[in-house]
Amino acid sequence: MSRLLSSRNALLVLISAVIWIAFAAVQPSILSATSLRSMVVLAVEVGVIALGQTFVIISGGGGIDLSVGSIFALSSVTAGLLMTHGVAWPLAALTALLAGLGMGALNGVVIVALRIPPLMTTLATLFGYSGVALILSGGVDISGFPKGFFAIGQSRLLEIPVQFLLIYLPILLILLFVERASYFGRALYLSGTNETAARLSGIEVGKIRFLVYALSGLLSGVAGIVNASRLTVARPDAGGSANLVSITIAVLGGANIFGGEGSVVGTALASLAIGSVTYGLSYVNANPVFEGGIVGGILIFSVLAQGLLGRLQRARA
Amino acid sequence: MAFIELRGVSKQFGGVRALRGVDVAFEQGRVHALLGENGAGKSTLIKTLAGAVQPDSGEITIAGQRAQLSPRSSKQLGIAVVYQEPMIYPHLSVLENIFMGQELVSPGGFLRRGEMATRATPTLTRLGLDPSILEQPMGALSIGYQQLVLIVQALIQGARALIFDEPTSILSKEETDRLLGILRGLRESGHAVIYITHRIEEVYQIADEVTVLTDGAVVGHFPIAEIGSEQLLALMSGASKRDYQKRSSQGRVTGAPILAAEHLCVPPYAQDLSWQIYAGELTCVYGLVGSGRSESFQAVFGHLRPASGRILLGGQPVAPRSPAHAIRLGIGYLPEDRKLQGIFADKNLEFNQTASVLRAFLQWLGKLDLRGLVRATDQGMREYGVKAKHPGVQIALLSGGNQQKILFTRWAKSKLKVLILDEPTRGIDVGTKAEIHEFIRRLVDSGVGVVVITSDLEEALQIGDRILVMRKGRIVEDLRGEALNPETILSAAIGARS
């Protein structure tokens, strides 16, 4: 199994390379350090959301979070409104993070305590949270933030974008630790593989699932803040395609839509691949709809491939 | 000529022989009871007739024609099975449930509801149902009525043989009497009725003839007038007749019970249970399906909620809220369904074996001692003789017996006060079964309170120092030492007055 996963990871790196070469064939100037940096900046935001989505999908029980984009938007609107009303930016950012966590936790409570399937819950909160974002902001973009806030999404350290070095990488490493070496990670995989067996082994499946949705909310909040800082504006209608993109990244990275499988490293590499597509398309000035279409195609293709691979493995066993 | 005839039908699942050369014939206008313990092969036989299981060898003839049965062809040949838990469309009307897939339609596909109702009415009336029931949503009916609707469905679809799979085990007394009356009616109208049960008193109420199955083989077939209930009992317990070495556990049991229940009620499965479990003594709980044996102990494990009563662990009252809580208290439970409740199929042996003891390997900040986990798994595998190369092997690749060993190790290594093992040897090969029995004994000797729930009488007699017999949610016998004998236990379990 581990060999299969690592071969998938190698494949993802290869795919990313091919994407870059393909774009370079159209527009050779794309091969530059600046490009790489810009791509990383783009990939960080969806990449962070995708990490949360990966955990949600691994947790099983029809695990899916369609509301990530709305949490993303409402968090950044929260931060934006607080800042424009004179709250210090670190406090505003922290509040926005808590808001993200709270929204994810609410999803978790509804799913675990009321036992409403994740699809229905997060479809409803997808509209709910974005509605709140629109009402709070009056439907208009919020801007005019203090300069200090822009450090999050616009500065560099050692020529590396700070949101990659100080936000994405630490989160990645923490989640890698959680996945590989922690009790929570082990319990997460077991819950997703066989819920009943996990419960009968003394694992508190409900708690695990609640935490996973809360985490997904928190990470969507992180992405929202980084995005607002990078673009100097908080958009209440942002994040519309975040659920599609994050699910695609997770599945491409090896997450099984029926739970129990997936990996942080796979998701990180898949973010690289999807980020490369996004950046490449914007570099050659393609309309943003191509991103959605291509990502949608990749999603269907990777679910298909997963099904075929599974069938092949079973046939061999 | 018999309507259904089986000759030499055998079926093997993995290493387990479910049916061994079964010869049996079912005639129209007769009620034929199939009697046997759990695991005697009754359900495999039904599934074979329903076309859900293909026999390895032997032949089946229906109305004189050799038949290869599939679910569809079985239905077309007029065989219908009424299962214990009916498969229904809860939100659709009774009428629609009856005719689903066999609707009467006019050209254009329009349903002829009136005609369907007209067609169903005589059958409904015959079964004592009011035709107004047709408009009710199926989900609003009790299980007893749902069964009747399914009988109506079978009759309307032209069934000539009706198989009833322990239909009365979840019915009330009144519902049971009504159903038996209906079966008599079916006999009179010339249907072949096959009635699977473990209740001997019902056999005498209803059957014309009886076939007894033990270990997948037919051990007797009699017209009902020619056999007494003692003889039937003796036949059913036939395999358990061998002389077991009687163990006297009196010497080993010391002091207060390690686990006790006082007036425990787990509705609707068990009522007013009181028992004590002692460390150093192997207690078997024997009972038939539906006797509430698993459920009452799942309540002790926190998986079900008792409605009333107390659970005492080492003399202290405890109220496990969840399995996690029960494990923290020192109670473990090995579930009966290995595949659905036990293993994590696509995970490796380490994940599987350590699932219940993960907390013991916690270090800092929620970190697990990963090397410790591998070491513990490796050690457990050696200790319990799991045949696999290393802890990284996927569990699904192991045989059933080795999977069960891993699950057993999961609990044996958990440092518990009490371990409840639910059907620990179901469906595994003889060799592994003996090994697991040996492991269980070791665990008992180490001072853990061990409860083995089993529906295999032979096993209970073989390993138990003491046997609690459950029937219909109650403890009906508590036997030790010399008192352990198969007839007493079986008759208590099936409620025969012998």
Place this chain on the structure above:
Amino acid sequence: MKSERLRSARRSGGSPGRRLGQFLLSREGLLLIFLLLLGAAIDIASSGSLLRFANLNNLFVNVAVVAVASIGMTLVILTAGIDVSIGGIVGLSSAIAGQLLTNGTNVLLSLGVFLAVGLALGLVNGILVSYVRIPAIITTLATKSIFRMLVFLTLGGVWISSIPFRLTNFFVLTRIWILPVSLVLTLALLIAASVLMTHTRTGRWFYAVGDNEEAARLSGINVRLVKTSGYALLGLLTAVAAIFSLAESPLVQNNTGSGFELTVIAAVILGGTELSGGRGTVLGSLIGAVIVALVQDGVILLHIQPFWNGVLLGAVILASVASSGLRLLRQRGAR
């Protein structure tokens, strides 16, 4: 048995007056009351604009657009599925057929192409969901963006605005009594669908599949075919909605139809169809569609910011899901 008979007696109700009372307390009754109150409130707040003739006609066409697609969505949700790609189907069918219409292709032929495109796209969804077995939400989330990309490719960044006036003239301006042809057609389709769903074998199969898929398979019902045809019909009916919508505002652009899925899902859920499948009616969805169209109209009439549209529809979905969750909880408590 006695209690069951009692219950059925209670259900079929005594006097006509009591029966009316019971209807008004049922979900449909409450929705109708709500509908009337909402309509009255909007009319008063907009100082009578709602019932002004031009607006009323507009409202009727909007009802037709939402209702015709909600027939199909009801079928899909009944089988425990969902389709969030229909906005893309509106866009793509409009873009392809719109180009034919501007090219001067025969109008009937163009409308045929319209329907064919919708059917084909729905079929793609249906096959991916029921034969390839990709969960419905994932399939349609993906195809939604793919369809949207194809819209862009078809249009090549150019708007289509020269739609023949005949279309508008026929579907919007021609009236039978006071109802525009589009609404009359929709009502005819609704009645047909309602009859189909309640009185034909095929219709009941949709309920059976959503109620107990395993049992349906054992009853010999071709579950995959039933599911696939649900998506295919939804695609077809979405194309009909797209035609009406194009007749009303003769313009096709990149984002034509986006957000339509929210409107239709809200209408269907509001009409009492449950996302878990097996329960719901096409007529309920009609009431849902009227309310949704009324909300959209009200937002325009009252000069509220357009985003409230989405907020209100979202709230509707949220409330429906919450109420079904609470009911489940109560059932569990009662047991």
